[in-house]
Amino acid sequence: AHTDLPKSMEGYYQETGRAGRDGEAAEAWLCYGLGDVVLLKQMIEQSEAGEERKQLERAKLDHLLGYCESMQCRRQVLLAGFGETYPKPCGNCDNCLTPPAAWDATIPAQKALSCVYRSGQRFGVGHLIDILRGSDNERIRQLGHDKLSTYAIGNDLDARAWRGVFRQLVAASLLEVDPESHGGLRLTDASRDVLTGRRQMMMRRDAAPPRERERGGPRTGVPVQAGDLSLFQALRGLRAELAREQNVPAFVIFHDSTLRNIAEQRPTSVEALGKVGGIGGSKLARYGQRLVEIVREQG
Structure with a gap:
């Protein structure tokens, strides 16, 4: 179980291999949120490594985030990252067993990116979601963010859905974490095409986690x-x-x-x-x- 986001695909591949050392079937489970991405990006930027090394570490992390959000067979994506081709979907990963639903998130993505820009490109996801959903709290009023054009334009999505939108925008390198602003998000050059409507954004729809009884009780690593x-x-x-x-x-x-x-x-x-x-x-x-x-x- 990965409750801490690995730093690279190589690290993830090595760690998951430990579950199969006894030769039996095993399951790898990874959870992550934007907080993990913020922390790892801050660690990269604040390290004493040279710029070339930092660029390599950023690329490795972006590759792993792309794997996490992929809607393709996990095994195919994983092996492709190491230059190997798996001929057909594995039929065993979460994307094969329960294919994720894709939805056209172009308009929500535009709303999210616009909210980042209009609020000054220095706030974290929690505050941005509060703006989009029209939350009436003291911080919103103090900063005058209830007067923004993006205030309350996102009531059609709940907070969980908005977290998925922001997470996938970061994974797609349309938003980046500002390591100097405690998790604040800012636009990248690539976001321009989404904002101007030249790029469609298809995203995976996060499914609600199934209850234990709906999965048929506890699962084990061996048949x-x-x-x-x-x-x-x-x-x-x-x-x-x-x-x-x-x-x-x-x-x-x-x-x-x-x-x-x-x-x-x-x-x-x-x-x-x-x-x-x-x-x-x-x-x-x-x-x-x-x-x-x-x-x-x-x-």
């Missing part, structure tokens, strides 16, 4: 038969408890594939447990009895 799932989850519960007791990651105790093997074979003695793949002698001695007790309890 587990329905009849074994209850025991498998009980074994994972024991693993989580052991991991907390020892203050180590859960996979240090056992991989999911080992727990699946136990759930399938259902050993009811420590001796039988020792024949299950993925359990060495030391782990058998330390955890064997407790594992067997879980198996017996589950019948």
Whole structure:
């Protein structure tokens, strides 16, 4: 799970590879917001590296943002970034399994870019959305932004949708983060074509996250038969408890594939447990009895 935005595609590729070291199926989940982009861009600009190095780091980050917002097969986009061609959509990534809806966001993009310009190109996304949605708050009134022509012209979209618009404008290099203004946004030369109507903006529509029950319950990184799932989850519960007791990651105790093997074979003695793949002698001695007790309890 990536809760911090990697700095480059190379970094993302390396980090996601760790999930598949046991040879089993794995899922990579990444979340990010404009705050992450602001922080990384500030780090680049404030570093002591030369301008050539900074330009390279900016390009790497922009490449990763393009990957995040892409509506194409993730695997094809990822491999293309390393000069490889994947012949057909993978059928396994989020864009393949649930293709994102695209919408014509040209007018909202024009409103957003105009709002950035008319407010002075020095404010962050939160304040810009407040202007567009016509928020009546003290800061808006103090700055006189309730008198702007862009005030309240964006009531047709909620705040979540506007965050998506701004995020994708940054990813498309139509807006850039000003590292000197604490996350303020400013126009780039490329934004002119959108503002003048010479460029159409198609954006991905962010879908509401599905509820756990709509996804059919918790998902695991390994395929587990329905009849074994209850025991498998009980074994994972024991693993989580052991991991907390020892203050180590859960996979240090056992991989999911080992727990699946136990759930399938259902050993009811420590001796039988020792024949299950993925359990060495030391782990058998330390955890064997407790594992067997879980198996017996589950019948």
